[in-house]
Amino acid sequence: MTTGRDILRVTLRRNAGAISAGTLLLGLYQAAETAFPIALGLIAEHTLRERELGSLALSIGALAVIITTVSLSWRFGMRILQQASVTEAHRWRVRVAACGLQPVAGDTDLKSGEILTIATEDADQGADIIEVVPLLISSMVAVLVAAVALGLADVRLGLLVIVGTVAILSILSVLSRRIGTSTREQQARVARAGAKVADLITGLRPLHGFGGNHAGFLSYRRVSTEARTQAVTVATANGVYAGIAQGLNAVLATVVTLSAGWLAFEGRITIGELVMAVGLAQFIMEPLKLFSEMPKYVMTARASADRMALVLSAPPVMAEGRGRPSPGDDLEVEGIVFGGLRELKFRVPAGEFVAVAAYQPGAAADLAAVLAVRVPPEAYAGVVRVGGRELSDLPVAAVRERLLVNPYDGEIFAGTLRSNLDPGGTGRPVAEAVEASMLTDVVALHPEGLDHGVRDRGANLSGGQRQRLSLARALAADADVLVLHDPTTAVDAVTEQLIARNVALLRRHRTTLVLTSSPALLDAADRVLVLDGGAITAEGTHRDLLATDETYRLAVSR
Template sequence: MTADESRRTGTGPEILRTALRRNAGAMSAGTVLLGMYQAGETAFPIALGLIVQHTMRDRSPGALALSVAALAVIITTVSFSWRFGMRVLQKAGTTEAHRWRVRVAGRGLQPVAADTGLKSGEVLTIATEDADQTADIVEVVPLLVSSLVAVLIAAVALALASPWLGLLVIAGTVAVLSALSVLSKRIGSGTREQQARVARAGAKVADLIAGLRPLHGFGGNHAAFRSYREVSGEARNQAVTVAGANAAYAGTALALNALLATAVTLLAGRLAFQGAITTGELVMAVGLAQFIMEPLKLFSEMPKYVMVARASAERMALVLAAPPVTVPGSGRPAADGGLEIDCVQYGSLRKLRFHVPAGEFVAIAAYRPGAAADLMALLSGDVPPGAYEGTVRVGGREAADLSIDALREHMLVNPSNGEVFAGTLRTNIDPAGGARLVAEAVEASMLADVVALHREGLDHAVRDRGANLSGGQRQRLCLARALAADAPLLVLHDPTTAVDAVTEQLIARNIAGLRGGRTTLVITSSPALLDAADRVLVLDDGVITAEDTHRNLLGADEDYRLAVAR
């Protein structure tokens, strides 16, 4: 999508206009073909009436054969125009849905998060269901136009037989659509609420899946499932409400269309009885009265689909038009600048100040998990600059002044709950396929035994979220990925909590060896990692209260010894 198109997708109607403008060619072709289909359908009862009229008058075999040939041409036109018209429109609609899915997914994956107020599960629903429903507008408009063509042809044909018949069709169509427009608005508002509730239920499912293991661990799964049942029940109730509105809409449309068709048939019968129209015109009128129900039904349903498409487009606009949480700068960090936290106050952090020089391996022993989490959120960029006081400097430059690409190249922040993706061990360690230290990272993270267990080695398949790996294996896989990236500045948070003490000791020693000469910060309570660090900073009550080597702190600080000794 061009930059100009990106600027024009700030609201739901703008998104719909973009979809229509981008598929104007396909929609024009589809409209012509579907118009031919509807015209052919309309021509069938008209031709049948003319055949009856001329056959009764001429009684000629040649005229009958010509009439049969004309009907065959009409049937062929109807069949092929519908088939090719829908093929063109469905291809355009599928392609358009793909474009919007990619745009929404790309927006969600941008380095700078958008201020949407939505959970990841809600964004997923918008990127799938809402994108598909928005793209339906590509099919809806040609169907709407072709149905209108059919109604107009029928009205003109009936008007030629009797102006009263044509006037009845036009007036009846306007009355039907006016009555249904009220219901379509109700469906649109109900659908928006339904989509929001379904998205919230999807977000709850995503949260449950991500936290299922710890939920089972402390027995919180039943409470979590009850919470999901409530959210899902709300979505179900709203879906029932919308289904009721849809049923009322469909029933009303069918009743009104049938009433109009009946009125046309009765008026045509009366006119024929009075001799105002011929027998052939009566046959044509009765046939058109039956036929007109289908395009009228289609025509009356289209406003509902337009409202649904608009509701979905407005939900997509929540993601696409959301401003970024922060506006990054354009600078680059110095290669030997290290990391500096200067008088930072955020969450439980109170005027926090420390410096990690380039090439040093520093560990932070945080007595309170909340302080570690706040520090990790700060370093990972989840906290916009305006939400905290103080300064974070990376490579000698303020983080707010750095471009996202430069910051990501220089500093890698690896959380304790890193994600594992469906694929292979290799693609999880080296997603981009360009890492130089894959083998070294596998050895350092003690993942070599997992690789050796499988004949495929690093090409062993990994299921979604690492479902076929143990907790320790998943943690070591995430650590291997962080080490393989070989970032100038690496921040790790509790990278060994799921492994045994012996493996933890080896990993700590390996990290120190592999990261020699590279800046490394580890936030941990692991004695092995604290001992491997050049120095340890004690984070207590939001500030650094002590600084020394692990062994010196063990001998001199009773609180430290009680906090980290195992």
């Protein structure tokens, strides 16, 4: 089971080389930064004592070396770490996206908009742990070097830095835990707001149609207000944290400076040591600030990793089988009991075009879910076979190579018409699919043709255009066994007639199952199965059933 802690552990282990190199270079950077005030103190000491130009030139040369080391070590150290962080974020984005596209047995209670946020923002923030660890260690190096240098001047100054640092971190660790909890809640609420926007965009036209756009707006405003309130809470906590950290660091620097001044006044340290102490007191404020901020970033990375784990730990819809489909393209459903289905049994021989007229829409949706492998085999009774092999014996990828289920609410992606029809650029029969689905008018309407831009979720297309694009994509896949669920509910009657005829011609001699109440598709089918009460109650051609079955005639006539 993947957890947020596991994700961070894998991230650190996989990038151990980059983290080691980055830590070494950033540690060198902090050590050189610390050496700068120490060098100034020594220069002041030797200049006052010896007053020689040679010593002064040597000291200036030493300062030049220190400055060069500071510049180069920071530049190359951060370059290594940022490259590793970006690469690691890409790996987690791909993995989260892959898991989000796979059917899972458990309900993660995450919508597509939330998964998008997790695959982008949370993946980036989780990978930030690669930079956090070296920065944390290098800051500790700076504080320790400063403490040792001050301790050599006077033990009390070194102890003051160490004790003060421990006290500051103890106080800030309490605050960082609260920030981590608030950040997790903020990320969840922002993701929910993003999902709500995606849902509203998808249903914008229907909302306008029945006057529900105002209610949809109010729903989004409520979710967005919750996200804003939580964001203000997190920002307030971060502000308090930063203010307290800055104040504590300033207090420590002031105490060290005053203590060094008092010791110099009493003659216990030299003027050069005083210059060094004052310089180090000012310098350690920056690594202390960085050191004190790291727990906050660790908590943020942990919160993001926990959210990624919600997607990555979701169990697959079924254990991966090891078999391969047999050569046959027949589809067999035997004794299925699930949802609204009761001992459902039928067979579609290879090459036949069969339509299922479901009197209860929920039963059709349950059948589509089972065939699409969105339901684990243990959740229903009975078996589904493709080419004589049970779906539970086959890997999901192998099932999808042979059996394609196109849902009635198929997603449309940002890109072009062509990229939606042939996402992988595999040279599918796009032209035939466009013509069969009557998408030709959409292609001809725009000068770019198939390269016409499509917005996210097809926001610039009508409901009928989106449905025809989804149907064309399914037809272009040229699957051995194709299942279509209500593919023409958003098109007019004339277009529906043409689509039904075209689909029957294009899928001739290919196994096709259509779940529909469309008279045009029912008439185009070789055979119609009547699904009522969860079982097949009648069978025949559309016209025979119209003539002999009054219930059927009333159910499908328009």
